[in-house]
Amino acid sequence: MKLTLKIWRQENATAKGSMQTYSLDGVSPDMSFLEMMDVLNEQLMEQGIAPVAFDHDCREGICGSCSMFINGEAHGPDRLVTTCQLHMRKFKDGDTIHIEPFRAKPFPVIKDLVVDRTAFDRIQHAGGFVSVNTSGNTQDANAIPIEKADADKAFDAATCIGCGACVATCKNASAMLFVSAKVSQYALLPQGQVEATDRVLNMVSQMDEEGFGNCTNTGACEVECPKGISLENIARMNREYLSANVKG
Amino acid sequence: MTKLNAQIPQGPIADKWTNHKNNIRLVSPSNKRLIDVIVVGTGLAGGSAAATLAELGYNVKAFCFQDSPRRAHSIAAQGGINAAKNYQGDGDSIHRLFYDTVKGGDYRSRESNVYRLAEVSTNIIDQCVAQGVPFARDYGGLLDNRSFGGVLVSRTFYAKGQTGQQLLLGAYSAMNRQIGRGKIKMYSRHEMVDLVKVDGKARGIITRNLITGEIERHAAHAVVIASGGYGNLFYLSTNAMGSNVSAAWKIHRQGAYFANPCFTQIHPTCIPVSGDHQSKLTLMSESLRNDGRIWVPKKKEYAEAIREGRLKPTNLAEEDRDYYLERRYPAFGNLVPRDVASRAAKERCDEGFGVNKTGEAVFLDFAAAIERYGKEKAHVKGLDENDSVLVQKLGKQVIKAKYGNLFQMYEKIVDQNPYETPMMIYPAVHYTMGGVWVDYNLMTTVPGCFAIGEANFSDHGANRLGASALMQGLADGYFVLPYTIGDYLSDDIRTGAISTDSPEFEEAESNVRAQIDSFIKNKGTKTVDYFHRRLGKIIWNKCGMSRNKEGLQEAIAEVKALREEFYKDVFVPGTADSFNEPLAKALRVADFLELGELFAKDALERTESCGGHFREESQTPEGEALRDDKNFTFVSAWEYKGEPSKAKLHKEVLKYENIELKTRSYK
Numbered sequence: 009m010k011l012t013l014k015i016w017r018q019e020n021a022t023a024k025g026s027m028q029t030y031s032l033d034g035v036s037p038d039m040s041f042l043e044m045m046d047v048l049n050e051q052l053m054e055q056g057i058a059p060v061a062f063d064h065d066c067r068e069g070i071c072g073s074c075s076m077f078i079n080g081e082a083h084g085p086d087r088l089v090t091t092c093q094l095h096m097r098k099f100k101d102g103d104t105i106h107i108e109p110f111r112a113k114p115f116p117v118i119k120d121l122v123v124d125r126t127a128f129d130r131i132q133h134a135g136g137f138v139s140v141n142t143s144g145n146t147q148d149a150n151a152i153p154i155e156k157a158d159a160d161k162a163f164d165a166a167t168c169i170g171c172g173a174c175v176a177t178c179k180n181a182s183a184m185l186f187v188s189a190k191v192s193q194y195a196l197l198p199q200g201q202v203e204a205t206d207r208v209l210n211m212v213s214q215m216d217e218e219g220f221g222n223c224t225n226t227g228a229c230e231v232e233c234p235k236g237i238s239l240e241n242i243a244r245m246n247r248e249y250l251s252a253n254v255k256g
Numbered sequence: 257m258t259k260l261n262a263q264i265p266q267g268p269i270a271d272k273w274t275n276h277k278n279n280i281r282l283v284s285p286s287n288k289r290l291i292d293v294i295v296v297g298t299g300l301a302g303g304s305a306a307a308t309l310a311e312l313g314y315n316v317k318a319f320c321f322q323d324s325p326r327r328a329h330s331i332a333a334q335g336g337i338n339a340a341k342n343y344q345g346d347g348d349s350i351h352r353l354f355y356d357t358v359k360g361g362d363y364r365s366r367e368s369n370v371y372r373l374a375e376v377s378t379n380i381i382d383q384c385v386a387q388g389v390p391f392a393r394d395y396g397g398l399l400d401n402r403s404f405g406g407v408l409v410s411r412t413f414y415a416k417g418q419t420g421q422q423l424l425l426g427a428y429s430a431m432n433r434q435i436g437r438g439k440i441k442m443y444s445r446h447e448m449v450d451l452v453k454v455d456g457k458a459r460g461i462i463t464r465n466l467i468t469g470e471i472e473r474h475a476a477h478a479v480v481i482a483s484g485g486y487g488n489l490f491y492l493s494t495n496a497m498g499s500n501v502s503a504a505w506k507i508h509r510q511g512a513y514f515a516n517p518c519f520t521q522i523h524p525t526c527i528p529v530s531g532d533h534q535s536k537l538t539l540m541s542e543s544l545r546n547d548g549r550i551w552v553p554k555k556k557e558y559a560e561a562i563r564e565g566r567l568k569p570t571n572l573a574e575e576d577r578d579y580y581l582e583r584r585y586p587a588f589g590n591l592v593p594r595d596v597a598s599r600a601a602k603e604r605c606d607e608g609f610g611v612n613k614t615g616e617a618v619f620l621d622f623a624a625a626i627e628r629y630g631k632e633k634a635h636v637k638g639l640d641e642n643d644s645v646l647v648q649k650l651g652k653q654v655i656k657a658k659y660g661n662l663f664q665m666y667e668k669i670v671d672q673n674p675y676e677t678p679m680m681i682y683p684a685v686h687y688t689m690g691g692v693w694v695d696y697n698l699m700t701t702v703p704g705c706f707a708i709g710e711a712n713f714s715d716h717g718a719n720r721l722g723a724s725a726l727m728q729g730l731a732d733g734y735f736v737l738p739y740t741i742g743d744y745l746s747d748d749i750r751t752g753a754i755s756t757d758s759p760e761f762e763e764a765e766s767n768v769r770a771q772i773d774s775f776i777k778n779k780g781t782k783t784v785d786y787f788h789r790r791l792g793k794i795i796w797n798k799c800g801m802s803r804n805k806e807g808l809q810e811a812i813a814e815v816k817a818l819r820e821e822f823y824k825d826v827f828v829p830g831t832a833d834s835f836n837e838p839l840a841k842a843l844r845v846a847d848f849l850e851l852g853e854l855f856a857k858d859a860l861e862r863t864e865s866c867g868g869h870f871r872e873e874s875q876t877p878e879g880e881a882l883r884d885d886k887n888f889t890f891v892s893a894w895e896y897k898g899e900p901s902k903a904k905l906h907k908e909v910l911k912y913e914n915i916e917l918k919t920r921s922y923k
Contacts, residue, residue, distance in 0.1 A: 020834065038530045040669075046535055046785075053783055053829055053838070061835055063323060065496040067536045069665065070421055071327040086668075093668045118467055119835040126444070129324050133436040137429035138388045142308045142734045144379040146386040150343060153397025163390035163415055166422060170326055199388045 009035040009096065012104040013048065015060055018117050021124075025117065027106075037097035041084065042067060042074065044096055062121040069093040069234065072169030075176070076121055077108040082173035082232040090171060090234045110176035114183075114219045125172050127218040128186060134214035135207035136190045138199050152198050162196040165189045167235045174229035174237075180221030185229040187215050188245035189237050195248055205252040212249055260513070260893060260908045263695040264368045269914045270350075273372045276696070277739055281746035288313035291745050292476040292753070294461055296448045296503050298325030300420070300427055300726055301709025302482030304733030307430035310439035312738055314745075317474055318431070318440050319463060321447045321498055321840075326428045329484060329496040330729060333420025334541035334662065336402060336412035337726040339377040344401055348409040350374045357724060358915050360406040360593050361689070361717020362867035362883065364516070364891070367914055368696060369714040376735040377727050381413055383734060389426040391415050403546055404722035406593035406922070412723040417541050417662040423726055427733070446472070447840060448503045451479060451510045451705065452764045458507075458705035459754050462764050464772075466840060469833035471768055473761045475754035477745055478704045480737065481507055485688035485710040487520070489848050489855065490800075491792020493685035494526060494539040500844040501851050504692050504711050512700035513893035513906060515713035516690035517851065518859035521720055521868050522801050523686035524550075524597035527669055528617040537684040538669060540620070541662055542722040545590045547625035547655070548679070550597070552609040552618050554578045559609045569611065569619055569678050580604055588922040595719045595868040595881070596922060598683035602801050603879065605682070612680050621678035626651035683801060687725060689716040689868065690858075693893040693908070697740035698732060701893075704744060708732035713891065718867025772832045775842050780825040784841045787822045791815065791845070791852055803859050804872040811856040816901065819849040853900035861905065864888045885917050 010033045018025025032048050039047070042064050049059035065073040074091040078084035084094045099105065107121065115123040140146060166189070174185040191208050194200025200207070223242060230239045265276040283291065291314050295306040298320040306318040320328060342348040353374040358365055381399070385391065391413050392400040401410040415422040434440040445466040452460040452473070460475035486501035487493035508514045525540045553559045554576050561567035580600055582589045592600075601618050604610070611617050630651025634641045641647065652675050656663065666674050692700050692707035694714055699706050709729040716724065798811035822845070830836040864884035865874040874882045891908040 036531060036533060038671075039533050040535075043533045043535050047533060050783060050785070053827070056829075058829055059838065061837060065322060065327055065498050066329060066332045067497060068332055068538045069668075070332050070418070071322070071329070071496060072331075073322065073327055088664065089668055093665070095668065095671070097671060122835065125323060129326075129432070129435075129442075129444075132429070132432045137433040138386065139433060140383075140386045141311050142304070142383055142430065142738070144376070144383065144735055146379075146382045149341070149381040149385040149391075150398050154393055155397055156393050156395050159390055159393040159397070162388075163392075163422070166390050166415075166425065167418060169331075169421075170324065193390065194388050197388050197390065199386055 009037065009099065009101040011035055011099065014104065014106045015120070016108045017060070017120055020119055021116055035096055037095070039096045040067065040092055041076070041078070041094040041096065042092050060121060061119040064092060067092040070169060072171040075110040075123060075171055077110055077176055079106050082110065082176045083234055088234055088236055090169070110172050112175045112181035114181065115172060115175065125170070127220070128170050128172065128183070130218060131183070131187055131211055131214045132190065135210040138194065139203060154197060158196045162193045165192040165196070165237065165241050168237050169235055171234065173232045173234060175220065177228045177232040178221065179226065179228070180224060182223045182229070183215050183220035184223040184242045184245070185233065185237055185239070187211050188241040191245045191248055192241040195244060204248060205255050208245065208248040208252045260693070260906050261695065262366065262908060263697055265696065269367060269371045272368055273375055280739065280743040283742045283746050283749060285313050287749040289315070290752070291315065291748055292317065293478050293480060293741070294474060294476040295319070295480045295482060296461065297328065297482035297484060297711070298431065299328035299330035299482060299484055299709060300424055300729030301711070301733045302480070303328065303424065303427035303431050304730050305480055305482060305708060305737050306440055307427060307434050308734055308738045309741070310434035316434070316440045317443065317476065319443045319446045319448060321445065321466060323445055325431060325442060325444060326425060328424060329499050330424045330726070331421045332496065333726055334417040334539065335404065335543035336414035336419045336723040337380065337423060338404070338411050338723045339381045339413060339727065340374055340411060341378050341381060343399060344410045346409045348411050352409065353377060353411065355915055356407045357715065357721060358717065359920055360721040361719055362881070362920055363717065363885070363889070363912065363917050364519070364866050364910065365717030366714055366891070366910060367912060372736065373715050373728060373731050376731045379735055380727060380730045384423060384426050387426040387429060389415070389422050391422070402543055403591060404542055405545060405591045405597065406588070406721045414543065417543065417659055420726060423730065427730070448506065449768045449843065450764045451507045451702070452760050453510055453702065454754070454758060454760045457703045460756065460761065462768050464768070467835050469831070469836065471765055473756035473765060475756045475761070477748045477751060477754060478706065478741060480741070481692065481705065481707045481711050482709050482733070483711050485691065486848070486851060487685045487688055489791070489852055490685040490796050491789050492529065492534060492537050492796070494523065494537050497536060500847070502844050502847045504707065505847040505851055507692065507700060507702060507705055509896050511702045511896070512705060512707070513693040513895050514691070514854065515693035515891050515893045516718070516858065517855045517894070518799065518862065518869055519689035519718050519867065520685060521594055521687040521689060522598045522683045523594055524601055524683050525620060525681045526684035526686070527666065528612055528614065528680055528682040538665065539684070539686060540666060540679065540681055542594065544620060544659060544662065547658070548590065548620040548622050549579055549624055550581050550590055550618055550620055551577045551579045552604045552611060556608050559611060562611050563613060563615060570623070578609070585922045592922045593719055593721060598801055599870060601683055617680040617682045619678040620681045622655055622674065623678070626655055626675070629654035687720055689713065689718060689720050693891065697743060698737050699740070699744060706737060706741060708737055718869055771843070772839065775826065775828040775839060776832050778826060778828065780827040782825050783827060784838055784845050787818065787826060788841070788845045788848070790818055791848060794818070795852055795855065799856050799859050802870045802872055805860065808856050808860040812853055812860070812901070815849065815852040815856060819853070822846070822849055850900050854894055854903055857900060857903065858892055858894065861892065862888060883919070889917070
């Protein structure tokens, strides 16, 4: 396949960026999107052009590093995949592909397609945990049975990979899907109940402080989420938040 | 010359750890505040260690090259974590987990460490549940288990095919709590580029900020290396793209012995290579072997027809299929250990029975499981067990609930539906049992420098059993190192803060700058990946699933020559003081190019076969690995002497006092 690639290039956080056009030949449909980018970078280096910087690591859809906005969609046209799992068979010979970073005010560009997502970490520092020490003296793991349906829902929420596709997709750059996934995981488990009130208040407050926008229920985040995190989590977080505020 | 002393406590094996904990020195809470510890790597081992050390009161600085500690490669572990809970009442015990692990490792691991691992395994599950890790549960609300290779019990706890993710996020949450309290200072997008020793003790590291290129000095009273394994030596592996040996190799160059480098795990169930563009390989969890049956056609003409697309595997009659693992190993069947399953797949493919275009793939088939589960479900629901459409539908639902994410991953990569046609799989490099030599306290031969998790060598011998890597990472980080490091640090309560303004830091920093500078100025013609790929080919072809003297000698010479060529002709674009991934890679590949030679040298020296290390010269008439216990019941610990060819071999003789050395049999 022969492709025309229009890629966002930006030297560093303070530089002004722009879209650059490159053409690439010999792309196989079996390549992953990032392997296509590898081939482009080898070609660019041969031509004495700086390779395109992008985040990537596990390349199997679980680490959450990769973060490309492809043809106007977070992680590209396929559903329930990250950029690294997107394959070139989803494109046609002669296609023009637009590749941009995940854009949001709380995700400043570091270089080219690499963005700074440490705002997500800071939200987790505010309450994304159960306060239990690793003493080795916790009670037996089977001491508290947990209803399978709740355990499964907690697991589904916990599969969030923290990639930021939800934020990049949202017209308000809201992080509600991300934050609610963590809040929900703990809200559904007895171990998370003790600090539920503080957790939701602290995490939401940090989320606002980082400059993420509000949720207006368009649902785009759920559509683009590579792990299929459900909007139900946002509803659950809203309930938790409301009841936390009532409790004070 | 340091003599290797593993510091194994006296007494019966079941009491060693308890006695040791009772006797080692402690640091008081008020003194812990005066002590700094550096942890390099934030996977299961590093993340759990950093969190626990901070909980105890030490000042922790944690480093990872990823943009967040949550992205360490432990995240990708799929199948599960072992623990001797015996919730299933199927005869499991600490002793049995200990025995299985030593036997699975083909009797090349240290008894005392493995026993301790089995002992603390149960704590891990309790701890993780308390942290809110959502393990799979049954309808009664209790924890569910599955089986993994090389064992006859169900002791593996899991969270679908994402167990590593859930456990890592558990450790990450424990870290977050401490980061929030200010007890861990987190440095993400930072890579350790050297260890700094003062008066012979590890006292800090030099790092490179991967965003700005800044070279930084960090001091501490102890340095913990939790940087994972070195499978990317092979270029293609199931490791993440950034996984590397550099932290471990830097401490090796500073005096930490490197143990059993040639002990590599080649995992039997990975998605086969599809072409030259391939950047990495994807694992299909071993848990799939609970339900999947591995086969190739019995006759070569059928294999050829399948390769050429003239015959569909689903159309090949049952009697024309060779379920070769069930045939060769009736007792363990499809659940033989990984090394055995990998070699058996290679043997069939080498004989011409491979089933994909390249001839390097075998089938992993779920048709029988779908039917079995479907019938079970139909029976339970009181429906017609002979309605094949219904049985198929119900059976697929069960398989989807168990392995849904793995099947989806397979379909996305291969573009085939594994519910309808068998998966194609082939072995790939997955894990390295070898690593930095450590004593019972997990300290390396550099005082104050510790190595935990996959980065060390101690628990898995010559072959790791499935679901044991997660167990070891968390055991080391949550329950072992936090005790043993205190014994060392109790000498440091009056030392005071370590200064970075010393000649040792000065020298280490200037060496790093010189190396980076030489890469940037080197106007070579070939990219870093070009060299990495070539290195991988040499190691895979000559030090892969099967090794011989001639090939290993060639590998040593070829890697050495490639290393020289690399320094002459590598091209690194960009500048030193910016985000520059090719530069970061060049620094890592430089270390792989040294490790590769030591790896081959170690494999050459060990003329026996054991576990994942298969020397063609040492096999039984049936083609099974043949150990040489008389001459090789030891750990090879290599001391750095300027370059890999001069590395000096030290032997830690392994004593088996609780388990009899036997020929490993899974028949």
